[in-house]
Amino acid sequence: MTGHKELELQHVRLGTYYVVPMATSDDFEEWRDHARRLLMADVPPDRVAWTEPGGSAGDLFSHGDRRLPAPDRDAAPPRVSRRFIEIARTALLNSDYKRFSLLYRVLWRLQAKPKLIEDMADPDVRAMADMAREVRRDIHKMRAFVRFRVVEEEGRPGEDRSEHYVAWFEPFHHILRHNAGFFTRRFANMRWSILTPRGSLHWDGKTLHEGPPATRADAPGGDPAEDLWRSYYASIFNPARLKIGAMLKEMPRKYWKNMPEAQLIPELIAGAQAREAAMVEKGALDMGERPATLGAIERAIHACARCPIGELHNTAVMGEGPQSVAEGFSGLMIVGEQPGDHEDQQGRPFVGPAGQLLDVHLAEAGIDRSAAYVTNAVKHFKYVPKVVRGSKRRLHQNPSAKEIDVCRWWVESERMIVQPRLVLAMGASAARGMLGKTVSITKARGSPIPLDGIDGVGGSELWVTAHPSYLLRLDGAGREEQERLFRIDLAAVAARLAELA
Amino acid sequence: MAEKPILERLKTLADAAKYDASCASSGTTKRDSRSGKGIGSTEGMGICHAYAPDGRCISLLKLLLTNHCVFDCHYCVNRKSSNVERARFTPQEVADLTLSFYKRNYIEGLFLSSGIIRNSNHTMEMLVETARILREEQDFRGYIHLKTIPEADPEIVQRAGLYADRVSINVELPTDAGLTRLAPDKNAGQIDGAMAGMNSAIVEAKDAKKRFRHAPRFAPAGQSTQMIIGADAASDTDIVTRASSLYTRHRLRRVYYSAFSPIPDASAVLPLKRPPLIREHRLYQSDWLMRFYGYAPHEVAAAAGADGMLPLDIDPKLAWALKFRESFPVDVNRAPKEALLRVPGLGTRAVGQILMARRHRRLRLEDVAKMTVSVKKVQPFIVTIDWRPVLLTDRADLKALLAPKAEQLELFVA
Known part of the structure; x- marks a missing residue:
């Protein structure tokens, strides 16, 4: 001065x-x-x-x-x-x-x-x-929008090359000296310079020097870290909530020219609507109103292509059985994984080998299948075509969690209409279809899990057991052990059903 | 498995972190790097180093350590069953990235969260380790916000407080029923217990600091939380009540609201249209009314309609004033501060200026006009020596006169 x-x-x-x-x-x-x-x-x-x-x-x-x-x-x-x-x-x-x-x-x-x-x-x-x-x-x-760029320089004698952080900034008022303290406190152990049209500040790690006015050309032109920073800026921005006014209020255009990230703004805004639309299309499906009758569900699932399984060459299989006490409904809803090859061809649930095994066990436990509502967590048969020993076969594929979740809409709608007292889910996919989360069969079997009502209607309880096709895939001691557990589960369900009735 | 380049992973893990609303860097102790070997300072007031086109402040480097997750929360883009691209950083990589950004003055510090990998304890350990590297190895004195994981052991969770300025635990949904349905792996009781534990640790540390000068600092910027708005059936009244109970029970510094927004690969349990962004804004306004304007939660609730929802076309303060017109007009030359704070259009600063100015002159309408953004909005509710709103507060069409024009609203809804 x-x-x-x-x-x-x-x-x-x-x-x-x-x-x-x-x-x-x-x-x-x-x-x-x-x-x-x-x-x-x-x-x-x-x-x-x-x-x-x-x-x-x-x-x-x-x-x-x-x-x-x-x-x-x-x-x-x-x-x-x-x-x-x-x-x-x-x-x-x-x-x-x-x-x-x-x-x-x-x-x-x-x-x-x-x-x-x-x-x-x-x-x-x-x-x-x-x-x-x-x-x-x-x-x-200024504290917010100064952007340093690093320059590698020869160190002082006896030192290695050192990093020099240099910024070009254009303040609107005479604030440069006033802000020196802030930058010194924050970057005390860095070598930095702030260049402005009204003067410059240089800190060498120990003392502060003032220098003459500078021009943009005196400052470095770029910094490799800016690519990272720009990617961060573009990624942290949520295109589903564009609020340009709020941004401009706090970061007026006049500051943009010295901020590396600001050059992205026009394209981010332009792309936002398109990105959001794509997200919605890929993501949340608007399922519309819940169907009010089983008939409506049946019509809807035949047209459903909300997941890739629906687009395979297959036929939706609707649940079957009585849905009211008048029709002889015992209050039991049995949920399997998805239709298999036989079910797909006949259009009915549990008619293949697994269904036949189920029938044997149900009869043994004293559960009347014809009084139960029987359905699947996933409505279409998921398979890969394969040639096995010269003939074309459709090999069963497990549905993904996402596919099960998409189909929950239908099986939950069925539950809302049928209003079972007890739901028996067979296998992990069926359990996920009912609960919305994956549970371990070993841990979940043997005791009831409360099921909330859907849209406030009809709470119920869920029992989980293995899928009969799992038993079919085992043999020897393993098969015997699993059949024993399966029998215990069905017996517990039969007892509980009698209790609830 | 070979890791992707850092740039790619940064994109994935910043993208995954953007659904957290908080980016505050304020409210911590004052410190700088002059006595140390590292960098960084905090001076009480937070700094927003940039603003994104979504209007949000970018103050901290907001990242997930990893977006792999064993949980399956339906509203979350990182849930187990989602098909998003996965990535992970090591604690060292995050620490290096933080310093590299901080040195260029891009950020105030780090806000680190994570998907649950392996188990909750392991994940929490990794978060704490990142903060430890920054603080102990790099002598970083900027701001650190750690998201803590309520399912982890309290002992590990509380270590976070030794390195972080702020810690947060998300309540996620305003009601327990919503949590059960949409976040099946989470437990409301556990979240509440973790917050209570964190609060007592903060209080204890504050107390120790009073008695022993060298007692360690513990989360000096306190704890905060976040709720997702519009993913379940909770009404605004439910939300405001919940927030107020969190403020009082766990002494939270802030409750953040995040309007549910469509996420890529959304769960089918969410057949949701997104709530209007303005709803989130109205909730923040009601939050302000409780924190700075002396409104009790039941008063904010009274501003809501019969369905428990705050009006979207007008702000909650105006809604309250229109419902309780008997409290107006307020005489700016005599009324106590509490009454002035209830006048729609008068903010805390204007009220402060009125209180000071009226010691020196009897205020006229033009004087009030100088201190407010829009005297038109204030006018029906105040009395000055040259103005009295004749029966204006009795007019049935008052709302129509004051509510912003529909065209202006477009700006928000778009």
Whole structure:
């Protein structure tokens, strides 16, 4: 900061105008010294013109007296509230050339009315507060939007090459020096420079140096880390919630040119709607209204292609059985995995080898299959075509969790209509279809799991056991053990069903 | 398995993290790096280093350590049954990325969360390890927010507090029924217990700090949580009530709301249309009313309609004022602060200015106009020495006069 010239003092003369040429743009102490002197010499604000460094006072004051008046010897030093000092310190950094005179005018008026500074309805006080607010915002935005780029440089003697972090920034107010402390505290152990059109700051890890104004060309042109940063910026943005106004309010366009990520904004906005539409199409299916009758479900599943299984060459298989006590319904709903080859051809659930094994066990446990509603978690047969020993076969494939979840809509709708007292899910897929999550058969079997009502209608309880086709795939001791467990499960279900009835 | 390049993994794991609303970096202790060998500082006020076109602040590097997950929460893009691309970072990679971004002044710090890999304890250990590397090995003094996993052992969860400024546990859904249906692997009691445990650890550490100067810092920015809005049937009243109970019971610093948004490969249990974004906004406004404007939760609920939903076309403060017109007009020259804070269109700053200014002058309407954004909005509810709203508050069409025009609303709904 250059010291101001020794000012010659003389007594104030009536009708004299004074010009105060400020040597600095951001030095509060300089302004305060001038202001104190003017105030003590009783110079009213409309007799003073303040000029920026290098500026002129314009026509009005072209003949003004540059020598400030000498204060009366017995004039008391002016006093002012701390609140004024605080706001004035900040407001002085505003780039509005009127700030020096505005502050002096408020200071002058405060002498007669010391509490004026609290009166936010006063135009001068407001203007001063507004200036301070603009400055605070610019200070904050500089801390936020400065972007360093790293330059590898020869280290000092005895050191390795070192990293130098250099930023180019264009503040709107005279805030560079004010912000030096922030960057020094934060990046104390880094070598950095901040270049601006109004001056520059250089920190070498120990001391801060001020340098002359710089141009964009003095700053490095890029940094490899910016690619990572841009990818991050593009990925963290949620295209389903575009709020351009909110972004612009906090990050006005004027800052964009020095922010590497900002160049992505136009394409991100342009692509957002398309990305969201694609997400919705790939993702959540709007299933529409729940079907109200089994007939409606049956019609709908034949047309269903909401997952890839529905697009295979197969036929949807609807559940079957009574659905009311009048029709002889025992309150039991049996859910399997999905139709197999036989079921697909006959259009009925559990008619193949697994179904036949199930029938044997049901009869043994004393459960009347014809009084139960029998259906599958997945409505279509999932298979891969394969040639086995010269003939074309359709090999069963397990449905994926996603496919089961899509089909839950149908099996839950069936449950809502049939309103079973007890649901028996056979196999992990069926259990997932009922619960929406995968459970282990070993852990889940043997005790009831409460099932919530659907859309508030009809709670129930779920029993889980193995799928009969699993038994078919085993042999020897393993098969015997699993058949034993299966029998126990069915016996428990039969007992529980009797209890509920 | 060979890992993909870091750029690809960053895309995947930032994408997976974007459904967390919080990015705050405020409210922690003041510190800087002058006495250390690393970098970083926090000065109380958070800094948003960028804004995305979704209007959200980018303050922290918000990442998932991995998006592999053994849980199967229906609203979550990373659930086990989803087909999204999976990736993972090592704790060291995340620490390096954080420093590399921090040194270039892109971020205030790190917000790290994770899918559940192997088990909850292992996952929580990895999160804590990342924070440990940053703090102990790199002497990083910026902001760290760790998402904690309620299913992990309390001992590991609480180690997070030693390194992090803020910890959070998501309640996920406003009602327990919603949680049971949409997050079948999570347990409401466990989440609540983890929050209570975290709260007592924070209180205990604060107390120790008062007595012993060298007591360790423990999550100085407190804990926060997040709820998903519009994925279940919870009404605004349910949500506001839940939030208020979280604030009082667990001393949360913030409850974040995240409007459910369509996610790629969504679960079929969510045949959902997304809720209007404005709903999330109205809930935040009601949150503000409770935290800064002295409204009790039941008063916010009273602003809601019979269905428990806050109006979307007007803000909840105006909705309350229109319902309780007998509380108005308020005399700006005499009314206590509490009454002024209830005037639609007067914010906390305007109220502060009115209170100061009226010590020096009797306020006229034009004076109030200078302190507010829109005097038109305030006018029907106040009295000044030169203005009295003659019967205005009795007008049946007052809402129509004050509600923003439909065209303006488009901006939000789009």
